[in-house]
Each structure stands twice: as C-alpha cells, then as structure tokens.
Amino acid sequence: MDGLLVLADGTVFEGELHSGDTATGEVVFNTVLSGYQEVITDPSYAGQIVCFTYPHIGNYGVTPEDDESERPRCRGVIARSITSRPSNHRATESLPSWLARHGTPVLTGVDTRRLTMHLREGGAMCGAFGPATEKDALLAAARNEPGTKGVDLVSEVTTREPYERGDGPLRVVAYDLGMKRNIPRMLGRIATVEVVPAGTSAEAVLDREPDGVFLSNGPGDPETVDVDLGGLLGEVPVFGICMGHQILARALGGRTYKLAFGHHAGNHPVRRCATGQVEITSQNHNFAVAADSVPAADVTHVSLNDGVIEGISCRDIPAFSVQYHPEAGPGPHDARYLFGEFAAMMERV
Secondary structure: OEEEEEEOOOOEEEEEEOOOOOEEEEEEEEOOOOOHHHHHOOHHHOOEEEEEOOOEEOOOOEOHHHOOOOOOOOOEEEOOEEOOOOOOOOOOEOHHHHHHHOOOOEEEOOOHHHHHHHHHHHOOEEEEEEEHHHHHHHHHHHHHOOOOOOOOOHHHHOOOOOEEEOOOOEEEEEEEOOOOOHHHHHHOOOEEEEEEEOOOOHHHHHHOOOOEEEEOOOOOOHHHOOOOOOOOOOOOOEEEEOHHHHHHHHHOOOOEEEEEEEEEEEEEEEEEOOOOOEEEEEEEEEEEEOOOOOOOEEEEEEEOOOOOEEEEEEOOOOEEEEOOEOOOOOOOOOOOHHHHHHHHHHHHO
16 A cells, blocks of 8 residues: 655655564665665664665565564565565575565655765654655654653563574573574584573672673663673673674773664674774664763774774773674675684684
8 A cells, every 4th residue: 555654853764665664763874785584683673674775675575584583683674675575595585475464564665865965964853654645644643652762672672581593612591682693503513502681680790600601682762771791801802793883892981872773784884993904894873972981991993984983992801892793694704813812812812
C-alpha cells in the first residue's frame, strides 16, 4: 500500500509500505554496498530505522549463516528497491520474505538520496513510517520518539545468561553490550570466551580468572550504560570496540558526545597513527569520544573523514580500544590484526 515516512521536522517522503506495522525510531543512513543482513541483525541498531543508500538491495538473498543476532534488531528498513528474486547459491530465502516473517516494517520506493542529504544537513532525527492515510499520526509518533541520546538500549539487547564460545588457549570474559555473533567467532580463535550480561560486576568477572576482558559494541548512549570497569582496569588486560571504546574512555575520565548523523558504513578510512597506514573499516555508532578528554591514554587511530577519535591506548595499564569494528561482518578485514594485539597483550601480562 502507499506509505509515508514523516520526520520529526515535518519533512515527508513517499513510498510503498510492505511487511510489518508502523515503525518509529531514529532514522540513520548506511552506505554499505553489501552486508544488508548483517546490518539489519546488528543489535547496535536497536531503536533505529535504517535507510540503505545503495539503490538496490536483496540481490543475494539471506542465509542464517550471516545473521549477527537471532532476528532483525532495527525498528524498520527503508530502501529505494528490494528484490524478491535473489540469485545466490547460499540464499535460503529472499530478503522481503525474511523481513516479513520477522514482522520488520519495510518502506521502499523512497527517494533515499534526498533522505540521506536531508539527514546529512539536519542530522539524524526521529521519524515514523506507515500508511499514507495516517500522516498526522506519523508526525505525532515521530515527535514523541525519544531517539538515542540519554536512552539506555543496552539493557534491551544484552544476553540474560552467560554462555561460552570458542576454544582458543587463552580465557576471555566478554561483556555483551549488544554483541554481534562474529565477535565471539573472532575471539574464539585466540581464547575460550565467556560472554556475560552488561551488568556483571567486576568481582564476578575476576572470579572467573580471565586472561583478558572484552567490551563489545552496542546501541544507545554510553552515558546510560553502567559497566563496572573500575575494579578491572589495571587488574586484567581490556580491549573494547565501538560502545566498548566509549565505555573505556569514560571509565578513564573521558567524555562522549552525539555525532550529527553517526558513522554507518563499511568503507570508512581510518589512519593508524603509529604507522600512517590507512585502514578501511566497518563502522556503526552514533556517539564518539571527545578529543583531549582522556589524558591517561594516547590516540592510536583517527577518522580521515571527520577527525573523530577512532582508537585509544592507555599509557600505564594494559587497555586499548577502537571505535570501529575489526570483526567486520559486514566489511573489510583490514583491522583484524587487533585481535592478535589483544592476544599478545594478554600473554605479556
């Protein structure tokens, strides 16, 4: 049926409404050319509606092997076009039927270039899409949506019970702040990984006698997330990514702030300060660490797009973090060496 996306500022985009009911959330755009299934199932997108800038998605269908969690995590999907006839030997289902089966709202036929330019100029904003006959209700829903600033979304996506993955020689306790499945796969090559809920105390972690602690990616505002790092820093090596990077920086006295429209892509260039080497990275975050706010750590990586801090390393204790996703899923593999650096750090301590 005819559908509308209505943003909180009153801007309206026409499209065709497919599966699911009305969707509300913070609208962000993602520029990946492939990896749509991993994006849609990434828990970091909790509370958000994802607009794909690539004009035609769904070509290779979906397969359970590419899920980053057990179901779609974003509140809705916007695209110019989604094919219902995939062409790939791995596909077990088409993207539209998979989204419909999970009840994920979908709006196609949207002028995604215009929407992306609007979000770039005005910043990420809340929106709602649904039947074209409900324009006023959609505007009200968009304006009542709280967005992600000041909102705790980690508690919605963290695991409820601990579980183990991998069989590597070291032992890592990983805080699930919204963890993607590819992270324990990568960690599992270097360690036996016990994934624990976000609220697990430092004492409970140290009782497990880990060689290291990992802080995962996750959605929402880092100011709302309470991870008990104080009792871990200096006691055991720590490695954080994305939300984990922000949590580590805040534990060291740093500040975080909300970006205008976030970084959501599989092709962001990042400079490694020690070597000058440029890494192409996968990114999905709405907040960043404020420059010069973490005096106890050195900046190790910087975004070449906008200068945002992309990595820090503590001077006096074994702890480091990056803002991007070295596990990819989707994305390039330029930064996978960081898991090796984590292993080397654990072995040195």
